[in-house]
Amino acid sequence: MTQDWGKRTKLVHQGARRSQYGEVAEAIYLTQGFVYPSAEAAEARFLKAQADEFIYARYGNPTVAAFEERIAALEDTEDAFATASGMAAVSGALMAMLRAGDHVVSARALFGSCLYILEEVLPRYGVEVTFVDGTDLAQWQAALRPNTKAVFLETISNPALEVIDLKAVAALAHDAGAQVVVDNVFATPVFSRAVELGADVVIYSATKHIDGQGRALGGVICGSREFIRATVEPYMKHTGGALSPFNAWIMLNGLTTLDLRVRAQAAAAQAIAEAFEGDPRLARVLYPGLPAHPQHAIAAAQMEGFGTVLALDIKAGKEAAFRFLNALQVIVISNNLGDARSIATHPATTTHQRLPDDQKAALGITAGLIRLSVGLEDVADLIADIRAGLDMI
Ligand SMILES: *Cc1c(COP(=O)(O)O)cnc(C)c1O
Numbered sequence: 134m135t136q137d138w139g140k141r142t143k144l145v146h147q148g149a150r151r152s153q154y155g156e157v158a159e160a161i162y163l164t165q166g167f168v169y170p171s172a173e174a175a176e177a178r179f180l181k182a183q184a185d186e187f188i189y190a191r192y193g194n195p196t197v198a199a200f201e202e203r204i205a206a207l208e209d210t211e212d213a214f215a216t217a218s219g220m221a222a223v224s225g226a227l228m229a230m231l232r233a234g235d236h237v238v239s240a241r242a243l244f245g246s247c248l249y250i251l252e253e254v255l256p257r258y259g260v261e262v263t264f265v266d267g268t269d270l271a272q273w274q275a276a277l278r279p280n281t282k283a284v285f286l287e288t289i290s291n292p293a294l295e296v297i298d299l300k301a302v303a304a305l306a307h308d309a310g311a312q313v314v315v316d317n318v319f320a321t322p323v324f325s326r327a328v329e330l331g332a333d334v335v336i337y338s339a340t341k342h343i344d345g346q347g348r349a350l351g352g353v354i355c356g357s358r359e360f361i362r363a364t365v366e367p368y369m370k371h372t373g374g375a376l377s378p379f380n381a382w383i384m385l386n387g388l389t390t391l392d393l394r395v396r397a398q399a400a401a402a403q404a405i406a407e408a409f410e411g412d413p414r415l416a417r418v419l420y421p422g423l424p425a426h427p428q429h430a431i432a433a434a435q436m437e438g439f440g441t442v443l444a445l446d447i448k449a450g451k452e453a454a455f456r457f458l459n460a461l462q463v464i465v466i467s468n469n470l471g472d473a474r475s476i477a478t479h480p481a482t483t484t485h486q487r488l489p490d491d492q493k494a495a496l497g498i499t500a501g502l503i504r505l506s507v508g509l510e511d512v513a514d515l516i517a518d519i520r521a522g523l524d525m526i
Contacts, residue, residue, distance in 0.1 A: 140207060140323070144388045148202030150185070150195050161382040162195040192370040196378040200385050204343070204353050207388070208335055209328050212361035214354045214369055215381060219318065219338020220246050221374035222352030224254070226314060226334055227285070229368035230360075233259030235282040238311070240267030240297060242290035242496050245484055247316060251285065267297040268428065270305065277309035284311050288327060288435070289319035292444055292480040292504040293497035294419045296428035299435055303331025318342075321471070323395040324438040334360065339376075341471030342441065344387045345394050349380040394473065394509060398441035401515065402507040406443045408516050414523050416501065419444040442470055445519075447501035453526035454479055454501045460525035463510055463518040470506035475515055478504040 138147070152160055167187045169175035178186050187193050197215050205213035216222040227250060231237065239251050241264040251262045265272035267286050277284075284306040286297050303313045314334040317325050321342045327335045337343060339351035353376075354365055369375065376384075399422075406420035421432035422439030432439055447454045458466050464475040468484055478484060480498050488498070507515065 138206075141392050143203065143206045144391055147206040148199040148385075150199050159196065159199055159382060159385050161378055163378050164194070165190045190378065191373060191375045192366075194375075194378045194381070196385070197376050197381040200376070200381040200388070201353065203385060203388050204322065204337070204339075205355055207322050208325065208355045210335065210355040210361075211358040212356065214361050214365045215339075215376035215384075216352040216354065216369065217374045217376055217380075218350040219316075219336070219340055219352040220250075221369075222336045222338070222354045223247055223316060224250050225369050225372070225374055226336055226354045226356075226365060227251075227255065227283070228258075228372075229365045230312065230314075230334075231255065231258075231260045231282055234280065235260050236278050236280045237262045238273060238276040238281055238284045238306075239264055240286040240290065241265065242267055242293060242295055243285075243287055244291045244316065244318075245487065247285075247287070267302075268295055270298065270301050273302050273305050277305060277311065279310075281306075281309055281311040283314050285314045285316070287316045287319065288325075289421065289432075289440055289442075290496075291319060291442075292478070292484070292502065294319070294421060294426075294440075294442065294444055295497075296421050296426075296432040296435075298428075298431045299327060299332065300330040307331065318471075319440050319442055320436055321391075321395050321438075321440060323392050324399070324436040324440065326435060326437065328355075330435055333357070339384045339387070341469065342387075342395055343384050343391060343471075345391065345471055345473060346387065347469055347472045347474065349383045351376050351380045351384050395441060395471075396438065397509060398471075398507050399438045401509075401512040402441050402443050402505075403439065404512050405505070405507060405515060405519065409445060409519065409523075412523065414448060414526060416446040416448045416499070417444075419446070419497075442504060442506050445503045445505060446499055447503060447523075447526060449501060449526055451479075451481070451500040454503055456525045457503065457522040460522040461518055462521070463514050464505070464522075470504075472506060473509045475508035475510055476506040478506075480504055 201213040263276040334356040420443035
């Protein structure tokens with residue numbers, strides 16, 4: 134399906150399906166079902182739907198298919214399945230591929246809901262999960278077993294921004310006969326080279342950079358045609374995590390500007406990280422684009438850019454972090470990321486609140502850690518806002 138186009142051209146044109154009216158912008162096919170020209174056609178379609186033949190929107194829809202085709206072309210996978218949210222994509226991909234008796238190795242540093250799936254849900258159904266420090270290749274190697282069906286990781290972890298050596302982990306996993314499933318939200322589809330580095334399945338929360346304007350939930354599972362159509366589709370179409378056509382239309386429009394937005398946001402993140410690196414009120418500035426970042430070299434080798442999220446670790450702890458947050462005038466306090474608006478989050482008391490203290494410590498979630506998702510404002514205003522916030526601590 135991938136045409137020989139550059140990324141930006143694909144982001145604007147790939148997958149568009151024009152109706153008989155020849156509309157310029159993608160139509161929203163806001164329909165749950167489809168009319169068949171005859172009883173015989175209905176029978177034939179239920180037996181085997183051909184390309185662009187639809188049955189029911191829980192299985193597929195033209196607007197959703199356009200989004201799937203566009204993101205697959207961008208990620209360079211054969212196919213993709215769109216889902217109602219990023220978590221529907223993570224849980225759907227794992228539940229569809231795993232059976233009781235299978236084993237999974239996962240990086241420990243995960244988005245809270247991903248951790249819930251791996252720690253709480255999969256074991257209920259007889260899937261054993263071993264957690265490792267994702268940056269330690271020896272731990273990945275030691276954890277792999279003959280029944281390891283999959284490894285799971287976030288290429289850049291949330292919120293401490295550790296970067297995992299995907300190429301090395303994928304080589305170990307493939308040697309052990311395991312599939313490599315990556316949650317690639319922080320790397321973004323713009324900077325991702327996940328497939329080239331060995332990922333078999335690449336998952337995005339489209340809620341983040343793909344929408345990029347904080348409007349709608351969505352997700353997508355990218356992989357081989359065989360995996361998407363023979364493994365994911367049967368599971369998703371019967372369990373109901375389909376993306377709505379309206380949200381697919383929002384995501385299609387988000388993709389049109391994704392490359393420009395993400396590159397501008399990453400450039401601003403780099404400028405902010407450099408502006409505050411070494412500030413005496415901060416224990417650390419975490420951003421993979423800083424040469425001082427522990428995995429800077431890996432990040433530079435495996436991504437085309439360093440992402441749109443950084444973290445500031447305020448030395449003086451929680452109260453100081455709260456004073457910082459409450460002083461911000463441009464940056465909003467929220468928990469989304471990848472948005473056009475810059476967003477500050479205090480993970481220890483919000484997104485990662487439920488983790489016990491020892492786990493927070495292991496993941497680098499200190500009392501003073503602020504995660505900053507950099508938006509599209511003037512970078513000078515963002516720097517001034519952060520400076521004023523730091524002056525209030
Ligand atoms: C937000 C996020 C998810 C979940 O996505 P939703 O669209 O909110 O369901 C999964 N993984 C990572 C890394 C995320 O940032």
